[in-house]
Amino acid sequence: MKPFTYQSRQVEVHFGAGKIKELPALLQAWPRALVIGTERIAGQVQLLQDAGTSLYWFKDVVQHVPEALVAKALDVCKAEEASVLVAIGGGSAVGLAKAVARELRLPIVAVPTTYAGSEMTDIWGITGANGKVTGKDLAVQPRVVLYDPDLTLGMRPTLAASSAMNAMAHLMEGIYAPAGNVLTMHLAAQGMGILREGLEALASAGELTPEVNEKLLLGAFMGGKVLGEVPMALHHKAAHTLGGSFGLDHAGVHTVLQSHVLQFQWPYLGEAVRRMFVESLGSESPWLVLQDLARMNGLPTQLRAVGLAESQIAEAAAIMSKAPYPNPAPLTEEGLRLLFKAAY
Numbered sequence: 148m149k150p151f152t153y154q155s156r157q158v159e160v161h162f163g164a165g166k167i168k169e170l171p172a173l174l175q176a177w178p179r180a181l182v183i184g185t186e187r188i189a190g191q192v193q194l195l196q197d198a199g200t201s202l203y204w205f206k207d208v209v210q211h212v213p214e215a216l217v218a219k220a221l222d223v224c225k226a227e228e229a230s231v232l233v234a235i236g237g238g239s240a241v242g243l244a245k246a247v248a249r250e251l252r253l254p255i256v257a258v259p260t261t262y263a264g265s266e267m268t269d270i271w272g273i274t275g276a277n278g279k280v281t282g283k284d285l286a287v288q289p290r291v292v293l294y295d296p297d298l299t300l301g302m303r304p305t306l307a308a309s310s311a312m313n314a315m316a317h318l319m320e321g322i323y324a325p326a327g328n329v330l331t332m333h334l335a336a337q338g339m340g341i342l343r344e345g346l347e348a349l350a351s352a353g354e355l356t357p358e359v360n361e362k363l364l365l366g367a368f369m370g371g372k373v374l375g376e377v378p379m380a381l382h383h384k385a386a387h388t389l390g391g392s393f394g395l396d397h398a399g400v401h402t403v404l405q406s407h408v409l410q411f412q413w414p415y416l417g418e419a420v421r422r423m424f425v426e427s428l429g430s431e432s433p434w435l436v437l438q439d440l441a442r443m444n445g446l447p448t449q450l451r452a453v454g455l456a457e458s459q460i461a462e463a464a465a466i467m468s469k470a471p472y473p474n475p476a477p478l479t480e481e482g483l484r485l486l487f488k489a490a491y
């Protein structure tokens with residue numbers, strides 16, 4: 148077996164339908180909460196207020212955590228003398244809580260409403276004048292995560308599918324991560340199988356049923372845990388580069404690239420790793436399953452469909468080959484150009 152290093156993070160996870168009712172009791176440990184979430188979480192804020200939780204509700208949430216919004220949230224947090232940050236929402240709400248926690252070292256309680264997985268990681272990201280800057284800081288790792296499937300059930304089927312494909316990408320790279328470990332790898336393979344079943348069921352039902360949603364949320368939890376435990380590789384760098392450099396939809400780029408990246412890595416994966424993909428995705432050509440899962444759920448499968456211009460392929464390959472990082476397949480500018488062309 149390959150030698151490995153494994154670090155688990157300290158986080159208390161509560162999972163199950165109706166768990167949101169336990170939030171007021173969980174927050175009793177802190178005198179005052181800054182609750183971060185859009186108008187969509189009015190019901191959850193009401194639940195907290197009815198239970199007597201002292202809170203201020205910060206409703207401004209913007210994708211990719213803009214610097215100016217972070218400054219505003221910091222001011223409000225200080226003025227309200229909040230002692231805990233409660234993020235109720237998708238990756239954007241959790242991301243804002245992380246940006247505040249990074250400065251003020253306050254604990255975060257996260258209640259995800261999508262399958263993004265940010266709640267399980269110590270990764271933060273803030274968008275400034277020069278684009279999105281990301282980093283790792285244990286202070287931003289949520290202390291408590293409450294997964295209540297009733298809160299993700301409101302997603303329309305395509306949002307649920309693209310969010311689940313985002314979770315799938317964490318699991319995919321967790322399996323072949325060069326700095327991975329055997330524990331995370333097995334968790335990732337298990338999660339991939341769960342998400343595959345969930346995405347197939349979502350496509351055939353045409354709606355997010357409670358059963359399918361619970362399955363996808365469990366897979367998302369596993370995806371977040373994997374993302375927090377091992378450094379990601381080519382797929383995440385490519386999604387970040389294409390999304391950031393050309394302003395493409397984050398979830399769309401993730402969805403399109405996955406199957407192409409897996410096929411690109413395939414010749415460089417060991418037999419045991421390949422078996423994990425074959426078994427969890429149920430095919431000798433697992434990259435085709437990833438493409439089918441996207442297609443059957445009405446998601447894009449080509450980069451052109453998410454807005455990349457053909458002329459940007461060479462530029463993307465050039466940007467990506469400038470900063471090397473560990474990856475199973477060697478990364479050359481020409482190889483990346485061919486990868487993006489195939490995905491185009």
Ligand code: NAD
Pocket residue numbers: 185209210211212236237238239240242260261262263264265266268269270271272298299300301302303306310374397398
């Ligand atoms: P998001 O929070 O912006 O949510 C996407 C959309 O779904 C928004 O319009 C939101 O209002 C809506 N939404 C959220 N919950 C809903 C629900 N239950 N029903 C209906 N609509 C709902 O984004 P996201 O997709 O959750 O996450 C993506 C973001 O998270 C990206 O910015 C990504 O970079 C970040 N992210 C960070 C990490 C990390 O570890 N730091 C991990 C994964 C993703």
